[in-house]
Amino acid sequence: xxxxxxxxxxxxxxxxxxxxxxxxxxxxxxxxxxxxxxxxxxxxxxxxxxxxxxxxxxxxxxxxxxxxxxxxxxxxxxxxxxxxxxxxxxxxxxxxxxxxxxxxxxxxxxxxxxxxxxxxxxxxxxxxxxxxxxxxxxxxxxxxxxxxxxxxxxxxxxxxxxxxxxxxxxxxxxxxxxxxxxxxxxxxxxxxxxxxxxxxxxxxxxxxxxxxxx
Numbered sequence: 507x508x509x510x511x512x513x514x515x516x517x518x519x520x521x522x523x524x525x526x527x528x529x530x531x532x533x534x535x536x537x538x539x540x541x542x543x544x545x546x547x548x549x550x551x552x553x554x555x556x557x558x559x560x561x562x563x564x565x566x567x568x569x570x571x572x573x574x575x576x577x578x579x580x581x582x583x584x585x586x587x588x589x590x591x592x593x594x595x596x597x598x599x600x601x602x603x604x605x606x607x608x609x610x611x612x613x614x615x616x617x618x619x620x621x622x623x624x625x626x627x628x629x630x631x632x633x634x635x636x637x638x639x640x641x642x643x644x645x646x647x648x649x650x651x652x653x654x655x656x657x658x659x660x661x662x663x664x665x666x667x668x669x670x671x672x673x674x675x676x677x678x679x680x681x682x683x684x685x686x687x688x689x690x691x692x693x694x695x696x697x698x699x700x701x702x703x704x705x706x707x708x709x710x711x712x713x714x715x716x717x718x719x720x
Contacts, residue, residue, distance in 0.1 A: 582606040621684075642688045646696035655703055671697065 527537040542550030585607035592602040614629035
């Protein structure tokens with residue numbers, strides 16, 4: 507049933523399904539359905555009402571059932587193209603976007619500065635049961651092979667002068683620029699290792715003093 511401005515218009519209200527290329531008894535299957543063309547940038551497929559959508563929570567606007575292969579494949583030749591964009595009427599911009607280069611942004615626009623190359627960019631809280639850092643770029647066991655160690659007197663002088671621990675950014679810089687979790691873990695471990703070394707030396711000194719008193 508063709509309608510004005512539509513090559514094909516199907517408006518089916520008798521409670522039955524509308525099927526296209528459904529015959530799977532054929533040797534080659536039921537064929538395929540192609541929508542749009544390479545050169546067109548128009549909206550090819552639209553599901554549901556653009557204003558109100560489906561209010562019944564038992565309904566699904568689009569359901570895909572697959573048992574093998576890939577359920578959904580989206581391909582773009584433009585890395586900066588928003589491949590998937592999920593919008594909400596409460597947001598002035600898309601709160602969830604997946605780009606052709608694999609970058610995912612959740613609740614944020616493109617980051618700038620040193621973090622602009624992050625594949626996952628999130629503005630908000632992230633909750634999970636576990637977080638693994640694979641092949642970290644920084645770690646701290648080098649402390650145990652150093653020939654000289656900083657003393658508590660050195661640390662005391664540094665704190666009095668700069669108001670923060672040596673090797674750690676100031677509160678002002680951290681609050682302004684954030685910090686690298688992997689790097690910070692390594693720095694904090696380094697501080698713990700140095701404290702252990704100092705405690706070990708102090709324990710040996712106490713033991714020597716105790717023996718001298720006997």
